[in-house]
Amino acid sequence: MRCKHSFITALLGILVALLLTACGGGGGSGGSSSTPAPAASATNASPAAAALAANAAAVAVDFGVIGVQNMPFVSVTVCTPGTTQCQTIDHVLLDTGSWGLRVFASQLPASLALPQETDASGNLLAECMQFFDGYTWGSVRLADVQIASEKAAQLPIQVIDPGYSSTPSDCSSIGASRNTPTTLAANGVLGIGVFKHDCGPNCVQQALPATYYACAGSACTSIALAEDLQVANPIPYFSTDNNGSILMLPAVASSGAASLSGQLVFGIGTQSNNGLGSAQVIGVSTSNGTFKTVQNGTTYASSIMDSGSNGLFFQTSGLPVCASPNTAYYCPNSTEQLSAVIEGVNGANSAVSFEVGDAATLSQADTGDSAMPLLAGPAYVNSAIFDWGLPFFYGRNVYVAVEQESTPGGMGPYVAY
Known part of the structure; x- marks a missing residue:
């Protein structure tokens, strides 16, 4: 998901999985959010969540929001910056192929006020994030983001909201809207790939269509945007354990497993558990x-x-x-x-x-x-x-x-x- 011309995406597997689950019986059916009864197969587990280190978060591979196979999920807490007004969101897709946190406005209570980010000219910022055959649209907000005991303060995130302003035509023409948990098959996306920002220098140099926008009322105009204002990977903004991460999942027999438990460990070579x-x-x-x-x-x-x-x-x-x-x-x-x-x-x-x-x-x-x-x-x-x-x-x-x-x-x- 590194800007318009990139092919890297969290949604590749989601979109094709929906084809298979809709007609092959795998996962759920009919968009149900309930988890199907397990078949006669193993449930693999890692140490209990209570045993996780401070720099580690529990990861679950389960049927999640609508019953799609092979989707790893974590829980993420977002807070109004500098306050204890927070909301924990579960079943956020853990994605090493993208950068930045994206959550749905529908997952945030009205009491949780996340300030909208502005650029140097005072423009209210919004983003169109492109996937292979679709997009997410919404405002760019500032939040304190906490995962396990790690915290990134005042991090720019995308709050996905199809009702925000008016979706620009160059965004909506990309493909299908992925602006609900059902169409995204998750309650958000946590992008923890190798880059710090989701567009990087490309968006600094020029305004790229279907990327970042300045919005006034229902009118949104494509703009260039400095890197430090772009939606960001939270890891490099942690105070410690901020040079990378490790996704640890157990092996799975070829016959499959009903569910899977693993962990996401922050930092590389910073603690005894991340060498x-x-x-x-x-x-x-x-x-x-x-x-x-x-x-x-x-x-x-x-x-x-x-x-x-x-x-x-x-x-x-x-x-x-x-x-x-x-x-x-x-x-x-x-x-x-x-x-x-x-x-x-x-x-x-x-x-x-x-x-x-x-x-x-x-x-x-x-x-x-x-x-x-x-x-x-x-x-x-x-x-x-x-x-x-x-x-x-x-x-x-x-x-x-x-x-x-x-x-x-x-x-x-x-x-x-």
Whole structure:
């Protein structure tokens, strides 16, 4: 989600998952927010939330808001700056492929007054955040954001609100509105990727359509915006443990799991529980956060590490696409054992083995499983992109180092595992 031209997105997995759950029986059905009864499969768990360190937050993979597989959720507390007027929001999508916190106005009580951010000219700020086939729209507000015991004061966040002002036509023309928890399949998005701001220098240099706006009444005008006013990744604004994070999830059997518990640990090499150890450091582009993947002789030059995608997404002729309406996924006749090499911009190479199953059969057979490690497909990505979505994270500790921050593995940005 690094501005208009980027392909990195939290919503890639959400959108394609909705296709599968709507007709394959996986997850929920009919937009229900209730969790289906578990099938005969394991529930994997990490230590109880009470045992978590101060710099660690509980992560849950469950059916969440509308019953989508492979979605990791955290709870986030937002407060009126400098006060104890706060609201904790659960089932916020944890996304290593985007930057910044986005919550719905509908999740915030009227008593919680978050001041709207203004630019140097006093303009009230709003944002259109673009996804692959849709957008979120709303004002930019200031909030004290707390996750576990870590706090970022007066952080710019997006408050998603389709009723705010009048959605600019260059925003609404992008695709479907993702302006409700149901259409987003979460109560918000917590972007903790490698960058500090969601648009960066691109928005400083010029006004980009369908990005940031100055609003007066119902009229909103596209504007350039300084980085320090842009919606921000909270991690580099913590007072401690602010150079990155680790997403720790247990392994999942190929048959799936009803639910999953893990943790998000803040900092890299700052506490006894977040050392880098022997993890392989994969340097990523300082401009767009990508690296290379080589799979079956094909080089995917724009690869990403994205917990917000619910499968592994890449285009290949080596796997059959599922029949309609599940064409977002692959459906091989039997589970395929595959391998790839991840290549960092720092010259590091890492061999990775993974499996791809028949998504249609899995969704029908494992209707009670929210964690499904064999999902993969071609949806929304182009031939340059290999999206290492949540199945990659199962059974790994995945590190994300923030740009311009020092860590035991060198200066960010990088990912490691």
